Amino acid sequence: MAIDIQLLHTPLSLQHCQDWVAGAACGGIVHFVGTVREQTGGRPVSRLDFEAYEPMAVSEMRKIAETVKKRWPAERVVIHHRVGKLEIGEIAVIIAVATPHRVDAFAACQYAIDTLKQTVPIWKKEIFTDGEVWVAAHP
Amino acid sequence: MEIEIMAFGIARDIFGASALKVQAVENSTVKQLLEDLKNQYPKMQELRSVAIAINTEYADLEQVIKPGDEVVIIPPVAGG
Numbered sequence: 001m002a003i004d005i006q007l008l009h010t011p012l013s014l015q016h017c018q019d020w021v022a023g024a025a026c027g028g029i030v031h032f033v034g035t036v037r038e039q040t041g042g043r044p045v046s047r048l049d050f051e052a053y054e055p056m057a058v059s060e061m062r063k064i065a066e067t068v069k070k071r072w073p074a075e076r077v078v079i080h081h082r083v084g085k086l087e088i089g090e091i092a093v094i095i096a097v098a099t100p101h102r103v104d105a106f107a108a109c110q111y112a113i114d115t116l117k118q119t120v121p122i123w124k125k126e127i128f129t130d131g132e133v134w135v136a137a138h139p
Numbered sequence: 140m141e142i143e144i145m146a147f148g149i150a151r152d153i154f155g156a157s158a159l160k161v162q163a164v165e166n167s168t169v170k171q172l173l174e175d176l177k178n179q180y181p182k183m184q185e186l187r188s189v190a191i192a193i194n195t196e197y198a199d200l201e202q203v204i205k206p207g208d209e210v211v212i213i214p215p216v217a218g219g
Contacts, residue, residue: 038178050218053147053211056195080219093219113219121192121211122218126164134149135149135217139187 003065004078007058012080012091021076021098028102030109034093036086043131050083050092051120057081060120064112065076072108074099079112081122140165140206142172150189150212153182163204169193170200176212187215 004020014033021029036048065077078096086092095112099105124135142163146154161179163172169191177183190213191198191217197213 051147053145053192053213056192056211068177116219117216119216119218120218121213123214124217132140137149137186137216
């Protein structure tokens with residue numbers, strides 16, 4: 001299978017993703033790596049808490065990877081997402097797409113992260129020094 | 140019939156529990172369930188969006204909820 005979907009409670013490995021997607025047929029590999037930023041709107045962030053409706057999160061991530069395979073000549077697609085408590089700088093998500101040429105890898109990777117943010121049932125709470133907020137919950 | 144609903148994220152905070160049981164008439168739709176929940180928990184109306192998943196798939200508003208379905212409230216998602 002050319003798709004690797006994982007929802008992990010442990011740190012994500014960029015090297016694992018690179019090793020998994022790389023192949024002789026592919027001249028372009030694009031990784032998107034989402035990390036925990038130290039501030040939001042100037043307000044210092046202490047950490048992020050991620051949670052997921054796990055069976056559906058995995059199936060929705062799989063749908064994204066399958067769509068990538070249909071729309072672009074992608075040989076391999078990796079989507080790994082972390083859940084639990086993450087500190088500043090830790091990796092929350094890795095998407096890796098390998099295609100014969102770079103244009104498709106960039107487009108497919110962009111599609112995958114944009115869609116993940118819209119459809120995959122994962123939630124994050126920003127913990128500030130003086131409070132906390134569920135990200136994107138309110139208009 | 141009784142429907143058991145799971146809640147994540149801000150929906151769990153609004154309900155004050157990760158699961159709750161509600162009474163619904165037979166052949167209730169997703170739309171009716173959402174309306175009932177928004178009436179019972181007005182803070183739900185302040186959210187950017189609220190969807191329902193049935194058996195790990197996003198449900199249409201007209202979908203009928205059957206006994207034994209796994210019903211989950213999906214407040215605005217924020218992965219990545």
